[in-house]
Amino acid sequence: MQMILKLVDRISxxxxxxxxxxxxxxxxxxxxxVAARYLFGAPTxxxxxxxxxxxxxxxxxxxxxxxxEDAHVRVDLLSSRMPARLRDMIDGVAFLLVLAPIMGxxxxxxxxxxxxxxVHGEVEHVSPWAPLMWPFYTVLxxxxxGLTLQLVxxxxxxxxxxxxxxxxxxxxxxxxxxxDTATSPKSEA
Numbered sequence: 001m002q003m004i005l006k007l008v009d010r011i012s013x014x015x016x017x018x019x020x021x022x023x024x025x026x027x028x029x030x031x032x033x034v035a036a037r038y039l040f041g042a043p044t045x046x047x048x049x050x051x052x053x054x055x056x057x058x059x060x061x062x063x064x065x066x067x068x069e070d071a072h073v074r075v076d077l078l079s080s081r082m083p084a085r086l087r088d089m090i091d092g093v094a095f096l097l098v099l100a101p102i103m104g105x106x107x108x109x110x111x112x113x114x115x116x117x118x119v120h121g122e123v124e125h126v127s128p129w130a131p132l133m134w135p136f137y138t139v140l141x142x143x144x145x146g147l148t149l150q151l152v153x154x155x156x157x158x159x160x161x162x163x164x165x166x167x168x169x170x171x172x173x174x175x176x177x178x179x180d181t182a183t184s185p186k187s188e189a
Contacts, residue, residue, distance in 0.1 A: 005156065008152070008153040009068055009150075009153065012068045012149075015064050019059075019062040022055075022057050022061065026055060032044070045128045046131070048127070049129050053136045056140065057139045060139075060140055063143060064146040064149070067147065085161065088158040089158070091158040092155045092158035094155075095151045100151040103147050107144040107145040107148050110144050113137050114134050114140075115134075117137050
């Protein structure tokens with residue numbers, strides 16, 4: 001089982017590297033667009049499409065690694081006060097029995113959408129560039145599938161008690177000045 005969990009972690013890492021590459025593509029395309037528009041007066045047809053596609057894909061490709069590193073935003077007002085074993089059981093149920101089936105279902109739908117776009121040669125109809133949509137849909141489906149696998153792995157780890165404890169908060173508590181009402185000047189009404 002450890003070998004399967006390591007494989008899932010490796011897939012999440014590879015998807016994360018792809019997300020990092022998408023950041024570079026986004027930056028390069030935006031720099032090119034700004035230069036083309038403002039220096040040469042020749043804006044591109046494809047800048048908006050590249051921007052929304054690369055932004056969408058970098059977020060979905062990074063989700064699995066973010067889950068692996070326990071870096072998703074969570075409100076732990078109650079869970080931080082629970083015993084570790086109870087917290088793991090709640091996470092296990094949430095990841096394995098609730099979120100993984102939902103993400104698996106969404107991954108299946110995204111995969112079908114990508115296949116349909118490929119078969120029909122679907123293009124973006126509101127864009128003057130009209131790019132093919134199947135590569136974008138395929139990357140979204142892969143990212144969702146990677147997140148589904150990582151949800152299963154983290155759910156398994158939670159049930160087995162193998163999850164790392166949550167990292168302590170790095171930020172020091174706020175040291176706000178005290179406002180003393182007894183010495184403050186009273187407003188005249």
